[in-house]
Amino acid sequence: MTYENSLTFARTCDQNDTLHSFRDRFYIPQVNGKDSIYLCGNSLGLQPKTVRAALEQELLDWQNLGVEGHFHGKNPWFKYHELFSEKESRIVGAQPGEVVVMNNLTTNLHLMLVSFYQPTPQRYRIITESGAFPSDQYALETQVKFHGYSPEDVIIELKPRAGECNLRTSDIEAVIADNAGSLALVLLGGINYYTGQVFDLAAITKAGHTVGALVGFDLAHAAGNVILQLHDWDVDFAVWCTYKYLNSGPGGVGAAFVHEKHASNPDLPRFAGWWGHSQEERFQMKKGFIPMIGAAGWQLSNGAILTMAAHKAALDIFDEAGMPALRRKSEQLTSYLEFLIQELRIPENILQIITPSESAARGCQLSLLIHQNGRALFEKLTAAGVILDWREPNVIRVAPVPLYNTFEDVYCFAKIFRKSWAELNR
Numbered sequence: 343m344t345y346e347n348s349l350t351f352a353r354t355c356d357q358n359d360t361l362h363s364f365r366d367r368f369y370i371p372q373v374n375g376k377d378s379i380y381l382c383g384n385s386l387g388l389q390p391k392t393v394r395a396a397l398e399q400e401l402l403d404w405q406n407l408g409v410e411g412h413f414h415g416k417n418p419w420f421k422y423h424e425l426f427s428e429k430e431s432r433i434v435g436a437q438p439g440e441v442v443v444m445n446n447l448t449t450n451l452h453l454m455l456v457s458f459y460q461p462t463p464q465r466y467r468i469i470t471e472s473g474a475f476p477s478d479q480y481a482l483e484t485q486v487k488f489h490g491y492s493p494e495d496v497i498i499e500l501k502p503r504a505g506e507c508n509l510r511t512s513d514i515e516a517v518i519a520d521n522a523g524s525l526a527l528v529l530l531g532g533i534n535y536y537t538g539q540v541f542d543l544a545a546i547t548k549a550g551h552t553v554g555a556l557v558g559f560d561l562a563h564a565a566g567n568v569i570l571q572l573h574d575w576d577v578d579f580a581v582w583c584t585y586k587y588l589n590s591g592p593g594g595v596g597a598a599f600v601h602e603k604h605a606s607n608p609d610l611p612r613f614a615g616w617w618g619h620s621q622e623e624r625f626q627m628k629k630g631f632i633p634m635i636g637a638a639g640w641q642l643s644n645g646a647i648l649t650m651a652a653h654k655a656a657l658d659i660f661d662e663a664g665m666p667a668l669r670r671k672s673e674q675l676t677s678y679l680e681f682l683i684q685e686l687r688i689p690e691n692i693l694q695i696i697t698p699s700e701s702a703a704r705g706c707q708l709s710l711l712i713h714q715n716g717r718a719l720f721e722k723l724t725a726a727g728v729i730l731d732w733r734e735p736n737v738i739r740v741a742p743v744p745l746y747n748t749f750e751d752v753y754c755f756a757k758i759f760r761k762s763w764a765e766l767n768r
C-alpha cells in the first residue's frame with residue numbers, strides 16, 4: 343500500500359475500513375473537551391461501553407440472589423470461568439481446555455513457574471531477555487532463590503548485538519544450543535514491551551525443545567495484538583493480562599495457557615486451591631487434591647466475578663471483530679504511522695524507531711528513541727491531547743490499536759508531533 347501525508351488520505355482509509363464502526367463501542371478519553379488521540383492501548387485499553395451493563399448484571403444477581411447467584415444467577419458464578427474458554431482460546435490459538443482466566447499476570451507466572459521450572463543440579467538454567475519487564479525479572483529471580491540457586495548462576499540474559507536494538511532469532515537459537523545440557527527453561531515476552539519486537543515463538547519453542555528444555559511466554563503485549571498459535575507451536579505454557587490490548591479494565595483478570603500435553607500430568611508439581619479441584623467433588627470438602635483436567639486445574643480461588651464480567655464484555659467485542667481482521671488493519675495503521683514519522687525527516691541519530699521495520703516482527707506499537715528533548719516533546723504532545731507513554735530513559739511508545747484507533751488519529755498525531763518538534767528544535 344502507498345501512503346500519503348494528508349488528512350484526506352487518512353479519512354479515505356477510515357471510510358474503507360471494515361472495522362471502523364468498532365470505535366463507537368468505546369469511550370474515548372476527553373482532553374480539553376475533545377476526543378483525545380489515545381495511542382496507549384499497549385498500557386491500558388479503553389473502556390467498552392458494554393462493560394457497565396455487564397457489571398450491573400452481576401451486581402443485580404448479587405443484590406437479588408445473594409449466595410444463590412453461584413448457581414442461579416444469569417451467568418452462574420460457580421462456572422463463570424467456562425464462559426471464556428472458546429473466545430479466550432481464539433485470542434492465543436489454543437484449544438478451549440488449554441486456557442483459563444484467573445488471578446493476575448504475575449500471580450499466574452509464579453504458578454506456571456512452580457509447575458514448569460524444576461531445576462536439578464544438571465538442568466537449572468533459564469534463558470530470558472535482557473531488560474525484560476521488571477515483574478518478570480522479579481518473578482524469575484525469586485523463583486530461582488526459592489529453589490536454593492543463585493540468579494547469577496542460573497539466569498542467562500539475551501542481549502542484542504552491539505549497535506542493534508533487537509534480538510536475532512538465530513542468536514537466540516545459538517544461546518539455547520550453547521546451554522543444551524544445563525537449560526531447564528526458556529521464558530521470554532511474546533513481544534518485548536520496550537522495543538515492540540515480536541519474537542519468533544515457534545522457532546524458539548522448537549529450539550528449546552530440541553535441547554530438552556521447557557518453553558513459556560509472557561504474552562502481556564502479544565495477546566490481542568498479533569496472531570498466536572500456541573497449541574500448534576507446542577508452547578508449554580503462557581500467561582497474559584487482559585487490561586492492555588484486551589480492554590478489560592485496570593488490574594483486570596489475568597489468563598494462562600497450559601499445553602494439552604501437560605493437562606493431566608499427575609507428576610507436575612503445582613500450588614493448588616479448591617477452585618482447581620475436580621468440579622464434581624469441589625463441595626465435598628474432602629482431603630486430597632484432584633486437579634481438574636486442563637488449565638482450569640491451576641485455578642486457586644473462586645473467580646473475581648466483577649473483573650471477569652468486564653473481561654467478558656470486552657472479549658465479546660474482540661471476538662466479533664476477530665483477530666485476523668484486526669491484525670490486517672493493525673499492520674496498515676502501524677505502517678502508516680511509520681511512514682508519517684519518516685516523513686518528518688529527523689536524522690536517525692536524533693530520532694530512531696527501534697521497533698523492527700518488518701510487519702511480521704512487530705505488533706501495533708512503535709517505540710521512538712529520542713536523543714534530544716525527548717521528555718519535553720512528550721510533555722508537549724500530552725498537553726496537545728495525545729495520550730501515549732514514556733519509558734525511561736528516552737523512549738516514547740506509540741500504539742495505534744485497530745479496534746478503536748483510526749488513520750485520522752495517526753495522521754493527527756504526526757501533525758502535532760511535527761509542530762511540537764519544530765517548536766522545541768528551532
Ligand SMILES: *Cc1c(COP(=O)(O)O)cnc(C)c1O
Nearest residue numbers: 446447448475477535560562583
Ligand atoms: C504489563 C506487564 C506485566 C504486568 O503484570 P501484572 O501482574 O498484570 O501487574 C507483566 N509483564 C509484562 C511483560 C507486562 O507487559
